[in-house]
Amino acid sequence: MTLLTLNNVGKRFDNGTEALAALNFSVAEGEFISLLGPSGCGKSTALRLIAGLIAPDSGDIAWAGARPELGFVFQEPTLMPWADAQTNARLPLDLKNLPRTDADVRAQAALARMGLKDFTGAFPRELSGGMKMRVSIARALAAGPRILLMDEPFAALDEPTREALNDDLLRLAREDRITVIFVTHSVMEASYLSDRVLVMSPRPGRIKSEITLPPGPRDRLSISFSEGLRRVTSALQEAA
Amino acid sequence: MTRLFNILLPLVLGLVFLAIWDGVVSARHIPPYVLPAPSAIAHALANNFPSLMASLLSTLIVTLEGFIAAWIAGVGLAIAFSQSRMVERALYPYAVVLQVTPVVAIAPLILIWVGFDHINAALALIAALVAFFPILSNTTQGLKSADFNLVDLMRLYGASRWQILRRLRLPTALPHLLGAMKIAGGLSLIGAVVAEFVAGSGTATGLAWRIVEAGNRLEIATLFAALLLLGLLGIAIFAAFSLLEWALLRRWHESALRQQL
Numbered sequence: 001m002t003l004l005t006l007n008n009v010g011k012r013f014d015n016g017t018e019a020l021a022a023l024n025f026s027v028a029e030g031e032f033i034s035l036l037g038p039s040g041c042g043k044s045t046a047l048r049l050i051a052g053l054i055a056p057d058s059g060d061i062a063w064a065g066a067r068p069e070l071g072f073v074f075q076e077p078t079l080m081p082w083a084d085a086q087t088n089a090r091l092p093l094d095l096k097n098l099p100r101t102d103a104d105v106r107a108q109a110a111l112a113r114m115g116l117k118d119f120t121g122a123f124p125r126e127l128s129g130g131m132k133m134r135v136s137i138a139r140a141l142a143a144g145p146r147i148l149l150m151d152e153p154f155a156a157l158d159e160p161t162r163e164a165l166n167d168d169l170l171r172l173a174r175e176d177r178i179t180v181i182f183v184t185h186s187v188m189e190a191s192y193l194s195d196r197v198l199v200m201s202p203r204p205g206r207i208k209s210e211i212t213l214p215p216g217p218r219d220r221l222s223i224s225f226s227e228g229l230r231r232v233t234s235a236l237q238e239a240a
Numbered sequence: 241m242t243r244l245f246n247i248l249l250p251l252v253l254g255l256v257f258l259a260i261w262d263g264v265v266s267a268r269h270i271p272p273y274v275l276p277a278p279s280a281i282a283h284a285l286a287n288n289f290p291s292l293m294a295s296l297l298s299t300l301i302v303t304l305e306g307f308i309a310a311w312i313a314g315v316g317l318a319i320a321f322s323q324s325r326m327v328e329r330a331l332y333p334y335a336v337v338l339q340v341t342p343v344v345a346i347a348p349l350i351l352i353w354v355g356f357d358h359i360n361a362a363l364a365l366i367a368a369l370v371a372f373f374p375i376l377s378n379t380t381q382g383l384k385s386a387d388f389n390l391v392d393l394m395r396l397y398g399a400s401r402w403q404i405l406r407r408l409r410l411p412t413a414l415p416h417l418l419g420a421m422k423i424a425g426g427l428s429l430i431g432a433v434v435a436e437f438v439a440g441s442g443t444a445t446g447l448a449w450r451i452v453e454a455g456n457r458l459e460i461a462t463l464f465a466a467l468l469l470l471g472l473l474g475i476a477i478f479a480a481f482s483l484l485e486w487a488l489l490r491r492w493h494e495s496a497l498r499q500q501l
Contacts, residue, residue, distance in 0.1 A: 053392050072396055078389045082411045082492045094407070095397045123492050143397065 008059035042205030071140030208239035284461035299446035306367025314375030370431030378420035382413025
């Protein structure tokens with residue numbers, strides 16, 4: 001079932017730069033899709049448009065029914081440095097004025113699912129880069145989103161940390177049947193995580209090609225994974 | 241060990257300085273109305289202790305009243321600026337004018353307007369005017385430096401302006417505000433001293449007035465004693481705000497943390 005459709009969405013910045021030209025794609029419920037493209041192709045802009053943080057200049061973004069609960073994860077962990085992990089994870093619930101005890105239980109559960117059960121009282125500066133990103137994802141999960149928008153969340157992390165987070169994200173998204181729109185410039189990440197990869201052209205961004213990857217669990221060492229990787233790589237080269 | 245050394249070194253240096261001072265004054269027979277010996281200053285302090293303490297209290301109260309008024313006005317206006325660009329554009333130039341005008345120049349006017357019957361209110365107002373600007377400008381800066389992505393995230397979750405202010409902007413501004421309070425604490429003391437000077441004798445009763453009075457009577461030792469107390473008061477105010485800063489920021493802010501490697 002289609003959850004979201006972008007029809008000819010265009011966006012031009014105040015300085016005159018055309019970030020997106022006629023972006024068209026739709027996202028099915030429960031799907032994991034990646035927007036892949038070079039820096040400056042408008043991937044992040046597309047995500048902010050979907051989140052409703054900015055409005056399109058042309059075209060429209062149509063949700064099937066009311067806009068569902070969204071979660072957003074930035075490239076930086078974007079935590080409040082004065083608050084511990086639990087308070088950070090609780091933020092969306094606090095903003096909705098949920099009773100403190102309920103909010104605490106949900107924030108703790110989200111942190112535990114991200115492997116941070118023993119770090120609920122830790123302040124951001126006491127955590128590693130990967131752990132901070134885990135708090136950031138726990139914060140998005142605490143709100144119980146149906147769709148998760150992620151803007152190159154693991155770009156700044158080292159390879160093993162990134163792979164561990166990829167696996168955890170995939171598991172959580174499957175368990176909760178969360179739809180994920182994942183922005184990345186990593187072919188590896190896009191191929192590993194996604195049901196479908198949308199390859200974007202350089203600015204002004206538009207969808208150049210679309211690669212559907214075989215369903216089911218992924219193995220980074222398997223032949224079928226390298227096959228997918230090869231298809232995504234060549235699509236990216238053609239788009240440039 | 242190094243800690244003890246760090247305390248002892250300046251202390252020993254200070255004692256050596258006082259000893260030389262004392263020696264020079266007695267060796268050269270410098271008259272006490274030009275430069276009293278440290279021992280004479282200590283005597284003056286001891287002899288006038290109750291009245292000097294009363295003056296200290298008077299100056300302290302004026303300083304604190306001025307500081308509190310500056311804090312309320314500065315933080316309040318900074319919050320108004322953060323909520324409305326129009327308010328900021330309209331009022332900020334006047335705040336700057338207030339800052340660049342030497343308040344000493346308008347002190348006589350304030351004394352006349354507020355009146356010598358309410359002398360302490362007039363003194364506190366002058367102290368407040370001196371201390372106000374750093375609080376306003378630092379807090380304004382702090383409220384504006386909130387992480388844009390966090391603002392977006394909060395909007396995404398439907399946060400109201402009030403929620404963004406309370407949960408994000410105010411905590412972001414806290415280190416800026418605390419830094420400004422350290423500066424403003426010292427400035428309000430300076431403001432109080434200047435105001436007492438301007439008010440002159442017969443009305444004010446604080447330490448600065450004691451300095452003028454002692455100078456007029458050539459009681460230079462008493463003058464030094466009052467000066468010493470003013471210095472100690474300034475140190476105490478700075479130390480109190482530094483302590484407050486440490487207490488509030490120690491868990492999370494870079495400035496309050498030792499580098500860990």
